[in-house]
Amino acid sequence: MGKACRLFLYVSFLLWPFCAGAQTGATVSGKLGYLSYNAVFQSMPEYAVSQRKLADLKAKYDKEAQRSEAEFQRKFVEFLQGQKEFPENILLKRQHELQDLLEKSIRFKEEAQQLLTQAEKDLQADMLYLLNEAIRAVGVERGYACIVNTDGNVCPFLHPAMADDVTNLVKEKLQLPISVEPAPQP
Numbered sequence: 001m002g003k004a005c006r007l008f009l010y011v012s013f014l015l016w017p018f019c020a021g022a023q024t025g026a027t028v029s030g031k032l033g034y035l036s037y038n039a040v041f042q043s044m045p046e047y048a049v050s051q052r053k054l055a056d057l058k059a060k061y062d063k064e065a066q067r068s069e070a071e072f073q074r075k076f077v078e079f080l081q082g083q084k085e086f087p088e089n090i091l092l093k094r095q096h097e098l099q100d101l102l103e104k105s106i107r108f109k110e111e112a113q114q115l116l117t118q119a120e121k122d123l124q125a126d127m128l129y130l131l132n133e134a135i136r137a138v139g140v141e142r143g144y145a146c147i148v149n150t151d152g153n154v155c156p157f158l159h160p161a162m163a164d165d166v167t168n169l170v171k172e173k174l175q176l177p178i179s180v181e182p183a184p185q186p
Contacts, residue, residue, distance in 0.1 A: 033139060033147035033166035034158050040167060041131055043176050050123035057119055061112040068108060072101045134173035138166050 041047060079094045086094065139147050147166055148155055168178045 030145050032163040033144040034150050034163050035167040036151050037149040038151050046127045068105045134170045138169045
């Protein structure tokens with residue numbers, strides 16, 4: 001059993017009397033809900049749009065990286081062809097140019113990866129907020145003690161008498177198409 005699942009079960013066990021007792025006046029069943037967060041997230045129409053935008057941005061960065069590599073290769077070939085004929089100061093100058101091009105190319109690739117990561121976060125921030133709010137709303141409305149994300153096999157088993165698949169309820173909140181077949185239980 002994974003550490004996360006053990007911790008979840010331990011916390012659930014400790015909180016069970018409070019959740020089941022409904023001492024706050026809200027109706028809390030003590031039951032658990034579960035869903036695949038990623039499956040619901042990826043079914044949002046905005047997800048496909050964000051993936052296309054990221055792919056376009058990545059293609060632009062890749063094209064620039066290829067241009068930079070081609071420039072480096074061209075200059076390297078020129079360097080190799082002329083290195084026997086160059087005076088020492090020109091040879092050193094060309095070596096420094098090649099080293100600078102190589103370092104700039106490496107820095108560009110690192111920066112591009114950071115920018116892509118940030119762009120993904122920015123593009124998906126509103127969607128994540130909406131999804132989290134839908135999950136919270138379903139949990140409150142249905143009186144769940146908590147809703148578990150089953151991604152990554154964190155909790156490979158949830159007893160059917162104690163947990164409900166809330167995938168379609170969350171999709172309904174988000175006005176997404178609802179699955180006809182029930183999702184397989186973890």
